[in-house]
Amino acid sequence: MSSATSEQETATPAEELDHGRGTRVALAVVRIGIGLLWIQSAGWKTPPNFGQDSGTGLFKYTSYAVEYPVFPPFSWLIENLVLPNFALFGYLTLLLEATIGAFLLVGLATRFWAVLGIIQTVAIALSVLNAPDEWPWSYYLMIAAHLVILAAAAGRTAGLDGVLRPRWRQSSGRVAGLLLRAS
């Protein structure tokens, strides 16, 4: 008998993750907390010019990508594409962040919205990471929290994914299949 085989026979099985009540409550708290983070951040993105006329608000933070570059190609994109069309970009940002917050709050298609949350956090980080008075770990922690929501499918506990997945599983439709994956 080879040594590898004998090791396999004697190895203890990997420890299971804790799926208890405490874990489920903590996951729901993380999901709802991150949802509220996006909801609150939709509050200060004020249309119609999003701070462009006064150099404040969303315009100020977006301009940081050019003033304090983190990743030069991203800065170029902001300078040449986003800032010249800022009102459109402002509305898109407001809609995206409000929607991420709304869906994470109620736990619907949670994994999909967690992915969008990660993408949006990376975009924000690429704008402000080198700006004065920023704490880079805010963004690293946001990404980490979204990863937890994504990996644990946090909408299935105290969220609407948990209510709707049995129904989606019964359906043979394409949309139901996509929603199963997104939740």
Next chain:
Amino acid sequence: MTVEPRSDTRRVSRAGYGLSAAGAAATLLFFAPSSDAIQFVKVSLPVVAVLLFLALVGLLGARLGRSVLFLLAGGIGLIASILQLVQFGGSTNWLGGNGSSAAFLAGLGIGFCALWYAALDSHVPRAAPSSERA
């Protein structure tokens, strides 16, 4: 996989109670000091009225098992959210909130509409007539 209708209904009702409670609890933010540390959602007096109405209709939907009430609550939430989103930042703002109010109302609206959809086929089967039971 088959779904037990009775447990499905219970799950939908419980979620209905949860969303209603969330809407009612958010009205407390009206009394909170205006600090970013606490004011996750801007809740003005008209938003309080909308949230209480949503919570009441959602609560009735969960209590009575009437999915159409979830649809009503969801519709009100979404309409209020769109109104808030269109008006905020302009000179007319009937609800007096901002983007956070719009996002929160959208969340409740989407949630109640999803519950209406979930409840469509999950009703508890009615008891058979007495002649059939015998």
